[in-house]
Amino acid sequence: LVHYSTDYVFDETKPAPYTEKDHPNPINVYGKTKLEGELAIQESGATHLIFRTSWVYGARGSNFLLTMLRLFDQRPELRIVSDQIGAPTWCRWLARQTVEAVRIRLLHMGEQAGSEWNGVYHMTAGGAISWHDFACAIRERRYGKAAEEAPRLIPIASAEYPTPAKRPLNSVLSNARLESRFGLVQADWASLLTECMADLNDSRAAVKQV
Numbered sequence: 001l002v003h004y005s006t007d008y009v010f011d012e013t014k015p016a017p018y019t020e021k022d023h024p025n026p027i028n029v030y031g032k033t034k035l036e037g038e039l040a041i042q043e044s045g046a047t048h049l050i051f052r053t054s055w056v057y058g059a060r061g062s063n064f065l066l067t068m069l070r071l072f073d074q075r076p077e078l079r080i081v082s083d084q085i086g087a088p089t090w091c092r093w094l095a096r097q098t099v100e101a102v103r104i105r106l107l108h109m110g111e112q113a114g115s116e117w118n119g120v121y122h123m124t125a126g127g128a129i130s131w132h133d134f135a136c137a138i139r140e141r142r143y144g145k146a147a148e149e150a151p152r153l154i155p156i157a158s159a160e161y162p163t164p165a166k167r168p169l170n171s172v173l174s175n176a177r178l179e180s181r182f183g184l185v186q187a188d189w190a191s192l193l194t195e196c197m198a199d200l201n202d203s204r205a206a207v208k209q210v
Contacts, residue, residue, distance in 0.1 A: 001046045002098060005120070007054035007086065009035045012168035017128075019174045020052075020120050028165040038120060047115075049101060051094075051123040054171050055134075058091035059200040064131070065193075068138045072151055082132035082155035086171035087124040090192040092199075097123055101182050117181070122173035126186030130155075137190065141197045 008031030009024040026032040041048050057063040071078055105117055129137070132155040143150040158167065175186050 001041060001048040002102065003037065003041055003048065003050045005038050005050055005052040006031060006034045007052060007124075007171040007173055008168065009038070009052065010168060010171075012170050014170060017172040017174040018122070018170075020122060020177050027168060030165060042119070047109075048118050049105060050120045051098065051101075052120060052173060053089050053094055053122075054124050054173060055086045055088045056091050056094065057088055057196070059196060064088070064134070065138060065196070068135050069142060072139065072142060075151055077152045077154065078135070079154045079156045079161065080132040080135045081158050081161050082130045083157050084167055084169050084171065085128050085130055087126065087128055087173065088134050088189045088193065089123075089125040090196045092196070093125065093187055093192050094123065097184055100184060101178075104182050121178040121181070122175050123178055123184075124173050124175060124186070125189040125192050126175070127189045128172045129189060132156075134189075134193075137193055138197070141194060 007018070008028060009026050010018045010022065010031075011025040011027050013025075014022065024031075024035050026035055038050050041050060055064070057065040059066075068078075101121075101123075108117060132153060135153050139150050139153060158169065175184075178184050179186070
């Protein structure tokens with residue numbers, strides 16, 4: 001069983017990246033229910049891999065990247081939270097990492113100590129950035145040299161952008177256990193964003209041709 005969990009199982013008190021050994025302390029209902037899911041899976045006795053990830057985005061669906069690209073075309077100015085820090089993670093890279101982890105896990109299914117592979121692993125892109133700086137990176141890749149056409153991005157504090165659910169200020173997860181167990185290395189968030197947007201532009205160009 002492969003299950004995706006979230007950085008929201010933690011609070012915002014740790015100044016360094018969270019590890020799997022850190023005690024979860026969710027500060028919103030989403031984080032609490034995801035933690036309950038983790039515990040239920042571990043107590044079930046099923047062979048499992050639980051991957052905590054964060055700030056997932058992609059070329060489809062509803063996510064921060066697509067929201068920014070849409071708003072860039074609609075507004076001359078955007079106010080973006082700058083005091084929440086995390087690791088933006090491209091969904092396709094996450095899927096590739098998952099497939100490789102499952103492949104490696106299946107190779108060890110016959111081991112007597114195979115159950116030691118069960119458990120929670122952090123799986124996010126490398127590095128850390130704020131939502132505001134991530135928006136700036138998206139804008140840079142969207143407009144390139146045509147910077148004069150780009151909207152202005154204003155950094156604000158979380159308190160200036162209230163949401164129904166409280167968000168942790170620090171969402172950075174350490175992937176050291178994943179790398180040690182599976183040999184899977186993080187890809188830097190910036191390179192993944194570049195790859196994702198290139199893929200998005202290619203897809204849009206193909207649609208226009210059709």
